[in-house]
Amino acid sequence: MTMSLPEEDLTCPVCCDIFTDPVLLSCSHSFCRSCLKRCWDTGLRECPVCRKRASKSSPPCNLALKNVCEALLQVRRQSSVLGEEMINCNLHGEKLKLYCLVDKQPICVVCQSSKLHKIHDCAPIEEAMLDCKDELALSLKSLQDKMNHLRTIQKASADMFEFIKSQALETQRLIKSQFEQLHQVLYQEESDRLAAVKKDEEEKISGMKKKIKELSAEVLSLIQTISVVQEQLKEDDMVLMKNFKDTQDRCKSTDPGSDDMSGLLIDVTKHLCNLKYAVWEKMLAHIDFTPVTLDPNTAHPCLILSENLTSFHYSKQPSYCPDNPERFHISAEVVAMTALGSGSHQWVVETGSNQDWLLGVVSLSVPRNAELSARPENGFWTLCSRDGEFRAMTSPPITLTLSRPPKQIKVQLDYNKGTVSFFDPAENTLIYAFIHTFTEPLLPYFYTQSSHPLRIMPEKVLVTMLHQ
Structure with missing residues (x-):
């Protein structure tokens, strides 16, 4: 109050x-x-x-x-x-004029002479106060720096939260788009097969109508002949004898129609035999399999990836993406999503008119926020194209002489044998091969600063039946 x-x-x-x-x-x-x-x-x-x-x-x-x-x-x-x-000592009532540097507390002259502080270093209270203020100022700055760092992390977390939601929506949209394409292929195949059954039905019905018409004509002709024979049997003997030859010839000319009914039914087996397998095999023509898929969470902000994550190009306008640890922050790099730690693997990259690129493999542990030379000692095994020259990025790089600039590069990794080889698939000629003993998993690696795209080529899918 x-x-x-x-x-x-x-x-x-x-x-x-x-x-x-x-x-x-x-x-x-x-x-x-x-x-x-x-x-x-x-x-x-x-x-x-x-x-x-x-x-x-x-x-x-x-x-x-x-x-x-x-x-x-x-x-x-x-x-x-x-x-x-x-300002006074609680124990002795004297004014606090000293500061114990060991116990970090103000004391009086009597306290300094006591057993508790006798061997401790002390300083005048005014001098110690300045030191304490300086130390607290440093602590305050450290706390403020921590606060600024936490606020930065907090903002980054909020941005990443929103990015995750947009990622989920975009991924769902792409999944729906690809399933719509598959649905369209199935709907078209279903429509074609139903139309084939309908056409088969119309052909069989038309044949049956023709057959029935022929049989009806034969039945009518036979009825007329029977009627004539019956009339002749009612005639006088002499009349019967005179017309006998004609009547007999007419009876002989009435041949019975064909009773062969084979092949008239719809061939159901043709339409239903291994239907699901046949449709699936036909769908392979509309499905691409790419041995290497790019990881968008590692792509530098200036790299624009395609929707199916198999091609990319460089853009001077960086896109927004969170500053996550997996992402390359310094140069325009991206790696594939699957680490390769054993076995043999290969993929073909279409370079086309792009003349500024690096292709190969990189160690899983290579830092993403530091600028490193693409050398084997740094965990890079790559082939480089720049300014019309091709170089194997060894230490130092080796300039390669090629008969013609390849439009595609095949990268072949044999992890167990310790080789990374680069081929021109058009002529199936070896460009260069690294030999190294790998000690950690590798990732397919890509770099470019060109607006012309690099594209990982799809492979054909072969179906092999196993008979037991």
Whole structure:
């Protein structure tokens, strides 16, 4: 309550000090009881402030004001005691003039002579205070640096949170797009096969209609012949004998129709035999298999990857992506998603008109936020094209002489044998081969600063049936 009123509102207008036993006049002014008595002892019984005459009765005590003033005085007394305790030794009552550098606390001269601090190094309190302020200032700066670092991480985390959501939406969109393509292939195959059954049905029905028509004509002809024979049997003997030859010839000319009914039904087996396998085998023509898939979480912001993660090119306008540890931050590099730690692997990269690239493999542990030369001692085994020259990135690099610039480069890794080989697949000629004993998994590696794309070529899928 004392903090809600300024101190001048708690001061007597007569003695200019905090009220002591304040009384309240009818004019609403308050005074110390003793101060008001001294004023009235001069002769006039009026308010010392507004000069309004006061009643002859004794003015009442202003209890509310009295309580506030007593609380303020109590606070002042406590502050005074605390101040004394802060500058004086609690044990000896002497002023704190020294600072113990061992125990990190202020002491008096008596404390310095005691057993507790006798062998400790001490400094004057003023000198130690400057050192403490300097040390706290350094600690404050360190804390502020930590706070700034945490805020940076916090912002990066918030950005990554939003990026993850956009990643999920984009990945779902691409999955739906690819499944829609597969669905379209299935729907078209279904439509073609249903149309084939319909066509087969129409052909078989047309053949049956023709067959039925022929049989109907034969039946009608036979009915007429039977009728003629029956009429002849009713004629006189001589008439019968005269017409016998014609009647007999007519009977012989009525040959029975063919009763061969084979091949008239729909060949259901042709339409249903291994249907799912046949459709799946046909779908292979619409499906690409790429032995190496790029990892977008490692791509430098200036590299633009295709939707199927098999090609990329350089852009001067970097795209937004989080500053995650897996990403290359210094140069325009990207690696594949699968680490290769054994066996033999190969992939073909279409370079086309791109003349600024590095291709090969890189160690899994290569740092992503440092600029390193692409050398085997740094974990790189690569082939380089720059300014119309081809170099094997050894230490130092070796300039290669090629009969013609290849449009494709085949990279072949045999991890167990310790070889990384580069071929021109058009002529199946070896360009260069590294030999090294690998001690950790490798990642397919790519670099470019060209707007012309590099593309990992798909491979054909072969289906082999195993007969048991």
